[in-house]
Amino acid sequence: MSGRVYLVGAGPGDPELLTLKAARLLAGADVVLHDALVSDAVLAMISPAAEIINVGKRAGHKLLTQDEINSLLVSYGQMRATVVRLKGGDPAIFGRAGEEIEALRKAGIEYEIVPGISAAFGAAAAAGISLTDRRVASQILLTTFSRGIDGSPMDWGCVTSTTTLVLYMPGADYAEVSERLLEGGLPADLPCVIVSHATDFQQQVRWSSLARLASEERLPAPALLIVGRVASRDVAEISASFWGANRRDSGLGQTSVI
Numbered sequence: 001m002s003g004r005v006y007l008v009g010a011g012p013g014d015p016e017l018l019t020l021k022a023a024r025l026l027a028g029a030d031v032v033l034h035d036a037l038v039s040d041a042v043l044a045m046i047s048p049a050a051e052i053i054n055v056g057k058r059a060g061h062k063l064l065t066q067d068e069i070n071s072l073l074v075s076y077g078q079m080r081a082t083v084v085r086l087k088g089g090d091p092a093i094f095g096r097a098g099e100e101i102e103a104l105r106k107a108g109i110e111y112e113i114v115p116g117i118s119a120a121f122g123a124a125a126a127a128g129i130s131l132t133d134r135r136v137a138s139q140i141l142l143t144t145f146s147r148g149i150d151g152s153p154m155d156w157g158c159v160t161s162t163t164t165l166v167l168y169m170p171g172a173d174y175a176e177v178s179e180r181l182l183e184g185g186l187p188a189d190l191p192c193v194i195v196s197h198a199t200d201f202q203q204q205v206r207w208s209s210l211a212r213l214a215s216e217e218r219l220p221a222p223a224l225l226i227v228g229r230v231a232s233r234d235v236a237e238i239s240a241s242f243w244g245a246n247r248r249d250s251g252l253g254q255t256s257v258i
Helices: 020-028 066-079 097-107 119-127 174-183 233-246
Strands: 004-009 031-034 051-054 082-087 110-114 139-144 163-168 191-196 204-209 223-227 255-257
Touching: 004 020, 004 066, 004 097, 020 082, 020 110, 031 066, 066 082, 066 097, 097 110, 119 163, 119 191, 119 223
Parallel strands: 004 082, 004 110, 031 051, 031 082, 139 163, 204 255
Antiparallel strands: 163 223, 191 204, 191 223
């Protein structure tokens, strides 16, 4: 009996940000294969009867190769009715969903993508900023940070003074990130914000600039870097005031580092 594989977005961490469909699928799944970036609170929503398999990668350590994950999805899709491939954020954004979809298609396994809130949007919400504030930003660039000579170089041709740059997985060496961004032509005083564990109880938000970024202490992964005029000092002060005085949701326990 062939079932269906659901590529489900787990969102940035807060289980209340899951879609209703994602929550329903987790509650009724036969098998769940999840990434390391999925929060414990979201994992707690999985049916107790489901088989749960951690296929994630953290700090460069892989439990399984991507080909092995593809094979598991095909195998379980052929044997179980409801298989969930649970990914942090949105499955179609830096989640290798394309490779898994290709494997399922070749095997004739039915699949469905269930979108989730991307880490970029979760981080922006945590910092209290608009990625496309029309007064200072006209476009967003979502990218990852590649290191070393073997990494794919960033395309800076589309980055302007009105671009909001969102760097997924900036890593531990903020000095290297700062150097590469400055070499790309961005001004030293351009604001940026680092968001760690967006929307969950370990959340931290640190406001900085490209010049100061090199000396910033590393925040725990998963973290994300937002660069652009939307992360100005005015926004930082308003956000700090909000979290410090006006937030009434005690379930998150956010820490804002200025």
